[in-house]
Amino acid sequence: MRFQLFISLACTWQLVLGSAAVFNWPDPLLDNIDDQLYVDRFSPISFATLECAGRDLTTVAAQWMRLAFHDFATHDSEAGTGGLDASIVFELDRPQNIGMGQRRTLVDFLNSPTEYVGMADMIAMGVVSAVFGCGGPVIPFRAGRIDATEAGPETVPEPQQNLTSHIDAFKRMGFNETEMIGLLACGHVLGGVRQADFPLIVTPNLPTGVAFQAPVTFNNSIVHEYLDSTTINVLEVGPNITTRSDLRIFSSDGNVTMKRLASADVFNQECTSLFERMINTVPSTVTLTDPVEPINYKVSGTMLYPRDGSLAFLATLRILDSSFFEKPNTTVTMFWKERQGTFCPEAGCSVESFQLDYDIASLMALDTYGIFQMDLFRFNATIDLNTSISHFWFVVDPKNGSAPFIVDNHGANFTIDQDVVLYDAGRSSFTNSGTVMVVAVKDDSGNTSVTANTMVSGNPLAPWPVNGTVTTNFALDASHPPADGYTFYSSPIPEKVLSNTIHATVAGTAHSVWVPVLQVPGI
Numbered sequence: 001m002r003f004q005l006f007i008s009l010a011c012t013w014q015l016v017l018g019s020a021a022v023f024n025w026p027d028p029l030l031d032n033i034d035d036q037l038y039v040d041r042f043s044p045i046s047f048a049t050l051e052c053a054g055r056d057l058t059t060v061a062a063q064w065m066r067l068a069f070h071d072f073a074t075h076d077s078e079a080g081t082g083g084l085d086a087s088i089v090f091e092l093d094r095p096q097n098i099g100m101g102q103r104r105t106l107v108d109f110l111n112s113p114t115e116y117v118g119m120a121d122m123i124a125m126g127v128v129s130a131v132f133g134c135g136g137p138v139i140p141f142r143a144g145r146i147d148a149t150e151a152g153p154e155t156v157p158e159p160q161q162n163l164t165s166h167i168d169a170f171k172r173m174g175f176n177e178t179e180m181i182g183l184l185a186c187g188h189v190l191g192g193v194r195q196a197d198f199p200l201i202v203t204p205n206l207p208t209g210v211a212f213q214a215p216v217t218f219n220n221s222i223v224h225e226y227l228d229s230t231t232i233n234v235l236e237v238g239p240n241i242t243t244r245s246d247l248r249i250f251s252s253d254g255n256v257t258m259k260r261l262a263s264a265d266v267f268n269q270e271c272t273s274l275f276e277r278m279i280n281t282v283p284s285t286v287t288l289t290d291p292v293e294p295i296n297y298k299v300s301g302t303m304l305y306p307r308d309g310s311l312a313f314l315a316t317l318r319i320l321d322s323s324f325f326e327k328p329n330t331t332v333t334m335f336w337k338e339r340q341g342t343f344c345p346e347a348g349c350s351v352e353s354f355q356l357d358y359d360i361a362s363l364m365a366l367d368t369y370g371i372f373q374m375d376l377f378r379f380n381a382t383i384d385l386n387t388s389i390s391h392f393w394f395v396v397d398p399k400n401g402s403a404p405f406i407v408d409n410h411g412a413n414f415t416i417d418q419d420v421v422l423y424d425a426g427r428s429s430f431t432n433s434g435t436v437m438v439v440a441v442k443d444d445s446g447n448t449s450v451t452a453n454t455m456v457s458g459n460p461l462a463p464w465p466v467n468g469t470v471t472t473n474f475a476l477d478a479s480h481p482p483a484d485g486y487t488f489y490s491s492p493i494p495e496k497v498l499s500n501t502i503h504a505t506v507a508g509t510a511h512s513v514w515v516p517v518l519q520v521p522g523i
């Protein structure tokens, strides 16, 4: 089934989107978003909604969609405030946000934000995943939302409000009456009203606690059921006339919009564009990236640290591959140049990749871009300690009749900004009883202050994990005596750590190193 889909899409996938976000290494935000959207093992959010999975008498997708709408609903388009900013985490106790789905959703996202990727991006990604997982269209995803630090206004529309209030509310959110009808029809495809939370709407004589139909497929049956009066949606035909808000809104323009949405193609197109606008509604101070497409020639897992009289440099180059579990003939060579002095030949020092691994692409990467697997070319370079390394690049030989070509971060080279403060992957330890992170510092005073901003799941300052950074303090570690011009500092790392950024000032210069969690050498 999925394979057939691939065959039919394979020749058109290049045409899907316009300009995509450009990945200039290092970019922790795009790096992480690309993983979550397109790599199977890193995509809890694109995974949990597949087959439109059911939960709590509704679907995971419905719970995620509703949370996103309620987060969005604080937007004031004139003031340029609110929108997709995760302020919902501070608003859960409000009656307008009633429903266990809201908390369930935030728990789903608990382990996904990092220091660089906000909860708001996860909430927005939840919409993309919800629609895709239920068989609907792919909504382009832009990254870079910033998490709010406090609640927004109490402005989520409620079913007992009149039509004028709803028109005004959506206008404030930046959606006119036509768009309000569309967004509502698209959103209410996915779930239903729970009797436990809305006993005045879902009265006991109705057949189920959830009055929208399951199993759910993302399609426009909601429109047809409305137009031919076969719906059982309580917000249209429930016994309580006051709370028939879907009916009031759907009929508010004499059914012109609903009749237009009766075309499946129009419905899919309009839902895509309305959902996209909803999730891209952010405070005016926030700028989003271009849509994130799978990144080709992505460098990741770089680790530089002193090892037995040299510097070890580990790196991975990821190449997108549309073949189906086939070993590529491609060979990749990594080159680098010295940081100071001369050691390498004119053309640079070089090493071949020592290992080829694969990542399985997410279903979204497969269906949208025809990517089955991602080839991971691993490098393990030994760098001269005295001359060190300033930048690196790759030569890829596809061995398919085309000439070898250079991958050099779009002409800028992959630049190593410093070798003074390093995450020492070789001396760090990863055991069941915990992780001890070791930092190597090129400073023999033994008196450098080394700290890390550690992003943990569960922010002590908020009811939910919004940007939960704590400070980790490192101490000189006697179990690792000074070596190769470096001294070693260590600290245990909290169990639920998501990412770290190490900071230290040496000889008056501040250095920092971003360490995505669980970077074990040899993975």
Ligand code: HEM
Binding pocket: 058, 059, 061, 062, 063, 065, 066, 069, 098, 099, 100, 101, 157, 158, 159, 160, 166, 183, 184, 186, 187, 188, 190, 191, 192, 193, 194, 195, 197, 198, 245
């Ligand atoms: C006037 C506007 C709206 C009103 C009054 C309204 C009202 C409601 C109510 C009362 C529920 C039942 C919630 C529960 O029992 O947990 C619901 C569910 C839902 N709403 Fe809306 N809604 C509106 C607009 C929207 C929009 C624009 C979207 C999405 C773009 C949306 C998405 C959803 C989803 C997905 C559910 C199902 C949740 C689940 O099954 O867990 N709603 N809505």
Ligand SMILES: *[C@@H]1O[C@H](CO)[C@@H](O)[C@H](O)[C@H]1NC(C)=O
Binding pocket: 115, 116, 117, 118, 119, 145, 146, 147, 467
């Ligand atoms: C995380 O918090 C820091 C400090 O408050 C802020 O500068 C940064 O923008 C936040 N990041 C996100 C993704 O919200």
Ligand SMILES: *[C@@H]1O[C@H](CO)[C@@H](O)[C@H](O)[C@H]1NC(C)=O
Binding pocket: 162, 163, 164, 165
């Ligand atoms: C709609 O509700 C608002 C707010 O409760 C109220 O001020 C307004 O008079 C109502 N309009 C109509 C037409 O009932």
Ligand SMILES: *[C@@H]1O[C@H](CO)[C@@H](O)[C@H](O)[C@H]1NC(C)=O
Binding pocket: 176, 177, 178, 179
């Ligand atoms: C809403 O805006 C769309 C274009 O974005 C337009 O086609 C439509 O006519 C507008 N509807 C109203 C009621 O102004």
Ligand SMILES: *[C@@H]1O[C@H](CO)[C@@H](O)[C@H](O)[C@H]1NC(C)=O
Binding pocket: 160, 200, 201, 240, 241, 242, 243
């Ligand atoms: C209908 O819903 C409204 C708003 O929730 C409520 O005030 C009213 O009591 C309900 N009517 C009945 C008959 O349950």
Ligand SMILES: *[C@@H]1O[C@H](CO)[C@@H](O)[C@H](O)[C@H]1NC(C)=O
Binding pocket: 213, 214, 215, 216, 217, 218, 219, 220, 221
């Ligand atoms: C459309 O969605 C409804 C409700 O999810 C489902 O019952 C129906 O089978 C779907 N129709 C098609 C053609 O997929």
Ligand SMILES: *[C@@H]1O[C@H](CO)[C@@H](O)[C@H](O)[C@H]1NC(C)=O
Binding pocket: 226, 227, 228, 229, 251, 254, 255
């Ligand atoms: C709009 O459609 C609804 C549901 O089919 C119907 O009850 C209503 O009469 C229609 N209104 C107009 C103006 O056609």
Ligand SMILES: *[C@@H]1O[C@H](CO)[C@@H](O)[C@H](O)[C@H]1NC(C)=O
Binding pocket: 323, 326, 327, 328, 329, 400
């Ligand atoms: C690799 O090369 C062999 C021999 O030239 C060829 O048969 C095979 O199709 C190539 N594989 C790929 C994935 O290009």
Ligand SMILES: *[C@@H]1O[C@H](CO)[C@@H](O)[C@H](O)[C@H]1NC(C)=O
Binding pocket: 384, 385, 386
């Ligand atoms: C590094 O430099 C030191 C001092 O200049 C020298 O003694 C040592 O032999 C050099 N090591 C290497 C590997 O070139």
Ligand SMILES: *[C@@H]1O[C@H](CO)[C@@H](O)[C@H](O)[C@H]1NC(C)=O
Binding pocket: 398, 400, 401, 402
């Ligand atoms: C060889 O592979 C490269 C890199 O994947 C690709 O750009 C090129 O089009 C391929 N050439 C042929 C002749 O298939």
Ligand SMILES: *[C@@H]1O[C@H](CO)[C@@H](O)[C@H](O)[C@H]1NC(C)=O
Binding pocket: 337, 391, 411, 412, 413
């Ligand atoms: C990239 O590295 C190569 C090889 O060291 C060098 O010739 C080139 O000038 C560098 N380019 C930039 C933009 O630094």
Ligand SMILES: *[C@@H]1O[C@H](CO)[C@@H](O)[C@H](O)[C@H]1NC(C)=O
Binding pocket: 445, 447
């Ligand atoms: C260590 O550094 C602190 C602050 O930079 C300084 O006050 C202290 O004198 C230093 N101690 C030693 C032994 O150098």
Ligand SMILES: *[C@@H]1O[C@H](CO)[C@@H](O)[C@H](O)[C@H]1NC(C)=O
Binding pocket: 380, 382, 521, 522, 523
């Ligand atoms: C990298 O090479 C070094 C030295 O040859 C070796 O000791 C180490 O185990 C290798 N590391 C990995 C991850 O393969």
